[in-house]
Amino acid sequence: MSVVESRQLSDLTEWIIMQPCDCENCAIRSVALFGEIHQQTVQRVHDQARQLEEPEGTILYREGHAANAAFTLREGIVKLVRNQPGGRSQIVRLLVGGDFFGAEGLFGDTHHHTAITLTPVTLCRLPNTLLEQLRTDDPAFSDALLGRWRRALDEVESLALELGNRKAEERLASFLLHWQRKHGPQAQWLPLPLSRGELGELLGLRVETVSRVMARWKRERLFEERNRLIRLLDAEGLQHVVDSDPG
Amino acid sequence: MSVVESRQLSDLTEWIIMQPCDCENCAIRSVALFGEIHQQTVQRVHDQARQLEEPEGTILYREGHAANAAFTLREGIVKLVRNQPGGRSQIVRLLVGGDFFGAEGLFGDTHHHTAITLTPVTLCRLPNTLLEQLRTDDPAFSDALLGRWRRALDEVESLALELGNRKAEERLASFLLHWQRKHGPQAQWLPLPLSRGELGELLGLRVETVSRVMARWKRERLFEERNRLIRLLDAEGLQHVVDSDPG
DNA sequence: CGAGGTTTTGAGCGAATTCAATTCCGGTGG
DNA sequence: CCACCGGAATTGAATTCGCTCAAAACCTCG
Missing domain, CATH: 1.10.10.10 (Winged helix-like DNA-binding domain superfamily/Winged helix DNA-binding domain)
Structure with a gap:
């Protein structure tokens, strides 16, 4: 374990300090999830998404737990870990600024990884309700998601290549x-x-x-x-x- | 290498014997890509998709080559292989009946794997033009794709877990x-x-x-x-x- | 300064690879 | 029908690689 004790992202107090996400002028908007999307959609995101900052060592969510929200990472680094029954675990992906993750809730699934911050991070939290709206209303959103997913698949396959060969x-x-x-x-x-x-x-x-x-x-x-x-x-x-x- | 010599999926003669895909009464429709989708969409697929059969050892497409079409596997088994510069290679996925694969063309990409049949197969070939139409016209199609992609990601992550631990x-x-x-x-x-x-x-x-x-x-x-x-x-x-x- | 975690280093072991040879098996041609 | 051929599977011996166990050196923070 790291020298940093694990924090949980669950306190109600966290919510109070969260700011609305500055989607309009978001410096990384071009690389973030909503780069390719309608202004109207951006507005909706602006209304419902919340920006938050977390220190190093925070557990954003846990494998197997209900997936209530997805995240867009603005700054910092996050690891996605998958655990084995036997106690070992595998980091399946390292996330950097602009990456989108944790959207398993879109399929009614629980989270498939545990997400842990490796540095202090700033991120936007997108509740499931918002994701659902976007998916049904803005076809460009589904496309963007598709692209993200494909890239993720690509990365994990490269990892498998490394591990196997x-x-x-x-x-x-x-x-x-x-x-x-x-x-x-x-x-x-x-x-x-x-x-x-x-x-x-x-x-x-x-x-x-x-x-x-x-x-x-x-x-x-x-x-x-x-x-x-x-x-x-x-x-x-x-x-x-x-x-x-x-x- | 296998005892079966590699065949290429490129002869024009192949096209002549291809039949329209029997989407309406397709026995595996419930598990195939178009299980969740409008009747109208199914009709369009019926018009443009073509069913074909290939023997064991056929290379359906090669890594790095233009992705002109995706496939739905109806019967048989296919391996998706990713090659390393050094000559080695990694099977990143085994496909069975109902699986959908090869849709990298949707993103203007070349194929990311080489797809080789391990048994005689029957499959439906979905040209890029069709995929594009479906994506823009039927939101349920994007959703279905999303689900497929998520499942694929899940499988490859499990593979990485195996390989790493x-x-x-x-x-x-x-x-x-x-x-x-x-x-x-x-x-x-x-x-x-x-x-x-x-x-x-x-x-x-x-x-x-x-x-x-x-x-x-x-x-x-x-x-x-x-x-x-x-x-x-x-x-x-x-x-x-x-x-x-x-x- | 001391405590707890992380990194480094060493020695021995075990697992998987490499190299090499043999056996098995399906298909082909005599 | 059978001998033969080529590819796949199996087996063996030696080696290498990475792991385990153990201990020391190093931080960083309280």
């Missing part, structure tokens, strides 16, 4: 490069708010394995790390690790 | 039980049209590993196998293998 070092190198791309290739210092254990949960490895490899790579100056930021010093070299599979 | 025997046992469930718990003999190598491609294991485990299980009479059919003799025992993880 690559060995430890390749997975780690591949992840670092992927993370770099996700934050723009020009970015120097990337946030990496994942513990070694969490990297393991994502890549199907044990803490010790992750630690060993990353410690060595730091010694070999393939990358450096400060606080929870990393900088790739030799992307070339990392790419070489990925490609070095004798398959 | 379980060891060889657990994955195999888990797969056999899952396959049993998929064909109805009461079914005695299940088709298993996957070679050992293909099971490995699905579960992230080498041929030899799969063969060793399955050969042992046959000796221990956990299941039996004839032609390409299997019968689970001790589902209890297999479940125990799955649960035996010390995690």
